[in-house]
Amino acid sequence: MQHEIATQKHEIKQVEQTTCCIVGGGPGGAMLALLLARKGVAVTLLEAHMDFEREFRGDSIHPSVLNILDELGLVDRLLQLQHTEVRKFRFQTVGGEMTLANIDELKLKYPFIALLPQSKFLEFVTTEAKSYPGFHLVMGAQVDELIEENGKVCGVRYRGADGWYEVRAILTVGADGRFSRLRRLAGFEPVASSVPMDVLWFRLPQHLSDGQESGGHIGNGHIAIMLNRFEYWQIGYVIPKGGYQEIRAAGLPALRQTIAELLPLMADRVDYLQEWKQISVLSVESNRLLQWYRPGLLLIGDAAHTMSPVAGVGINYAIQDAVVAANILGDKLKHGSVQLKDLARVQRQRELPTRIIQAFQSFLQNTILTNALSSDKLLTIPPLVRLMLSTPVIRTVPARLMALGPWPAHVK
Numbered sequence: 001m002q003h004e005i006a007t008q009k010h011e012i013k014q015v016e017q018t019t020c021c022i023v024g025g026g027p028g029g030a031m032l033a034l035l036l037a038r039k040g041v042a043v044t045l046l047e048a049h050m051d052f053e054r055e056f057r058g059d060s061i062h063p064s065v066l067n068i069l070d071e072l073g074l075v076d077r078l079l080q081l082q083h084t085e086v087r088k089f090r091f092q093t094v095g096g097e098m099t100l101a102n103i104d105e106l107k108l109k110y111p112f113i114a115l116l117p118q119s120k121f122l123e124f125v126t127t128e129a130k131s132y133p134g135f136h137l138v139m140g141a142q143v144d145e146l147i148e149e150n151g152k153v154c155g156v157r158y159r160g161a162d163g164w165y166e167v168r169a170i171l172t173v174g175a176d177g178r179f180s181r182l183r184r185l186a187g188f189e190p191v192a193s194s195v196p197m198d199v200l201w202f203r204l205p206q207h208l209s210d211g212q213e214s215g216g217h218i219g220n221g222h223i224a225i226m227l228n229r230f231e232y233w234q235i236g237y238v239i240p241k242g243g244y245q246e247i248r249a250a251g252l253p254a255l256r257q258t259i260a261e262l263l264p265l266m267a268d269r270v271d272y273l274q275e276w277k278q279i280s281v282l283s284v285e286s287n288r289l290l291q292w293y294r295p296g297l298l299l300i301g302d303a304a305h306t307m308s309p310v311a312g313v314g315i316n317y318a319i320q321d322a323v324v325a326a327n328i329l330g331d332k333l334k335h336g337s338v339q340l341k342d343l344a345r346v347q348r349q350r351e352l353p354t355r356i357i358q359a360f361q362s363f364l365q366n367t368i369l370t371n372a373l374s375s376d377k378l379l380t381i382p383p384l385v386r387l388m389l390s391t392p393v394i395r396t397v398p399a400r401l402m403a404l405g406p407w408p409a410h411v412k
């Protein structure tokens, strides 16, 4: 394995010693920090940005995460924050309506996906973590180097506002997302699966007379989803992989027209889109690491397995990784020693669920999305999918996979 081994070339302003150093204050990192701090483990969470605000970074809190928050006694307070709920995922196609997932049918304690800004969720989790004395959050900490000694990772160096800092730890966790710096520094190369699409995200105004239900629309070679976000609709417009430049070259009026045809409800307000900067492009990727750990280092969440947005499960899976990691490693960290086999256990428990959901996403991509994007004819739902969606027990499988995953994690 090729590693970028850090050389001590900076003047270090301060060296901090902790038990677990987590890089990345996204859902995976923030939740792991909370769970470890709650167990009495000293934990330092390093986040590159100065705040949690980001436009369209994924705002869905799935039933499995609501269950986890329930186990922590936090769910009622979280659900007091302004949110909307998605209970069914229905697609309108030119050939009729298709319910891809009906979470209501599953008889869960929280039978819905809560949509709330991820920034609010992360503020909520880190505020809770701050009530534990061992928790230390550093915002504006851009981690750039791993510290390695005798073949073991024993911390990181980061750039803060006024210089370089060092955090030394028994365990370093890379929860730094799909472009993980730690993954690269550690010499890990993810295995990528092919993905047929990218997604353009933008907002359109919501009117009082609009219905409340989130859903999707497929027709004439285009796909869009509409998510109810209270004051506005969050629109995800799915395009063929790498197709953004072509759409941009065709101009905003052409995009507005396509959206108006695909989503007739939005036809009276597509003029709200006046500048390309109102549109965020998500270059969709799906990949996974063959090994999530090295001595002293564990990767979780998107850093270990970047998720396609199909079924919107990235946050769900990052948080379940955090729960399993805290269950397995919490007590070991408290006693000051984590062995390679403990890190391997985290990967073993989380790898299969991740592979199953990625296979499910590929199945939907290859059977429905590729077909829908490449054809201006009526979308024909493949017979296998039609059979699945109409067979009583089997039709709950997509909803269950989306809502909970194959083996939902529980807080020990």
Ligand SMILES: Cc1cc2nc3c(=O)[nH]c(=O)nc-3n(C[C@H](O)[C@H](O)[C@H](O)COP(=O)(O)OP(=O)(O)OC[C@H]3O[C@@H](n4cnc5c(N)ncnc54)[C@H](O)[C@@H]3O)c2cc1C
Residues within 6 Å of the ligand: 023, 024, 025, 026, 027, 028, 029, 046, 047, 048, 049, 056, 057, 058, 059, 060, 141, 142, 143, 144, 175, 176, 177, 178, 180, 181, 182, 201, 280, 281, 282, 300, 301, 302, 303, 307, 309, 312, 313, 314, 315, 316, 318
């Ligand atoms: C546009 C978009 C829309 C999405 N929509 C959904 C959705 O609706 N539902 C869903 O479940 N998922 C969605 N996702 C995916 C979801 O956001 C991710 O799967 C999920 O956030 C992964 O969590 P994570 O904690 O592993 O990483 P991230 O959420 O990516 O968090 C990583 C954190 O690490 C920080 N960081 C990165 N590098 C460094 C560094 N060197 N030093 C310090 N900090 C660093 C980043 O600033 C970031 O805060 C979407 C993703 C995108 C990009």
